[in-house]
Amino acid sequence: MLEASLKQQLNTYLQNIVRPIELVVSVNDSSKSKELEELAREISDMSGKISLKIKTNDSGRVPRMVVGAEGEEGRVTFAGVPMGHEFTSLVLALLQAGGHPSKAAPELLAQVKSLTKPMNFEVYVSLSCHNCPDVVQAINLMAVLNPNIKATMIDGGVFPKEVEEIGIMAVPTLMLNGQPFGNGRMTLEEIVNKVDDDADARKAAELSAKETYDVLVVGGGPAGSAAAIYAARKGIRTGVVADRFGGQVLDTLGIENFISVKETEGPKLAMALEEHVKQYNVDIMNTQKAVAVREVNGLKEVELANGGVLKAKSLILATGARWREMNVPGEAQYKTKGVAFCPHCDGPLFKGKPVAVIGGGNSGIEAAIDLAGIVEHVTVLEFSDTLRADAVLVKKAESLPNVRIIKEAQTTEVVGDGSKVTGLKYKDRTTNEIHQLELAGIFVQIGLVPNSEFLKDTLELTNRGEIVIDAKGQTSMAGVFAAGDVSTTPYKQIIISMGTGATAALSAFDYLIRN
Known part of the structure; x- marks a missing residue:
């Protein structure tokens, strides 16, 4: 089933398993069951630390594969055949169940382990969905780390009747204990903070206690990433606060006009942006949404949705844009329902x-x-x-x-x-x-709307909501700069956003040394 090159790569990854794991595969006489059984046998044959149990005439969703540590009841389930974009989710589940450590932040992993509520996550996906793996991988990791949590990926193409009965018309759709929990791409941090009742208060206090930044970048897309890198290279205290790192690039599948890169995918570019920023001494604060900007005693303050407040000597706004809606009767009612x-x-x-x-x-x-x-x-x-x-x-x-x-x-x-x-x-x-x-x-598919509503009474905006800037990225407030799709920069392109981000950072540095 697996191509030779893919099998070779998988075999290399499976060498990282440190404790025995077991695959429990439930099948019937369907073609998808045969595919899943073949996949499971190929995987188990690659490592002596992977055992396989095949069940026939089992109840529940079939076909399905349960992954878990040997001797324990598995808590990670794949209902369907986890190929396409979900093959990576399967590989990570095998490694993590086998004791290979996650690269997630230690404090986030500790937060997952501390959750005490029983949680049964189910995420409906399509194998062509490039947003789905983030959600699948997040809940799988939570299930591996915490015995109170179970995670199931459900391929809507294999279980269309179930999808229709529930009324799912957009993926990923995440359910928790049988109730709707979220739609669209969600990170591990977002999911954990949403189920952790005390997370917002703790995070707000932590953020408010941070020292004043020389440059604070609001937004983690191409413009924000470029701004952060250019600012950090000047040796000044730099922070990035973002609703989601990568921004709208995360929702872009094919990218073929990024100069020097013949083709790539949005999530890959977003990951590369974050890794590049992390090469520098930049304080990255993810899953944090700005709701207000003000000037107090000569400093810029950014208020966040959780109540936290960050302070900076200069500010770069790179909050990007989102898909424009039609704003017609029925659209809001049937969003994710068609x-x-x-x-x-x-x-x-x-x-x-x-x-x-x-x-x-x-x-x-x-x-x-x-x-x-x-x-x-x-x-x-x-x-x-x-x-x-x-x-x-x-x-x-x-x-x-x-x-x-x-x-x-x-x-x-x-x-x-x-x-x-x-x-x-x-x-x-x-x-x-x-x-x-x-x-x-x-x-x-009718264009973009700038993410600037929270600036309506603070900065000069166009009638379309774009932040008005000059050639150097300066806004109507001294020391506050803007870049990328949220600004009046013409042509909303990734490469142009990066250039405006660099311009804004250099302008912010110039502002600091002159003031």
């Missing part, structure tokens, strides 16, 4: 069903092309009379028999049955006629 923003993640959940893509730019047409190979039919709705996507993409989309492009179409309403999307209404802008499409899913 209204989606990531075709790579959620596309497989709509296999064989009709969907729409809102937006005719590069992201919209790329989404239509990707979805065309999965779904029954794709309808692209573009507001203007021309498509903004590159000609090569438009040509490809127009060549596909199950893709229809409608121009001058204004979406007016998302229609549903109370639990899921059933269609949408749009207005023909040339005739003002209202039309309705019967759909199972709607993928919104």
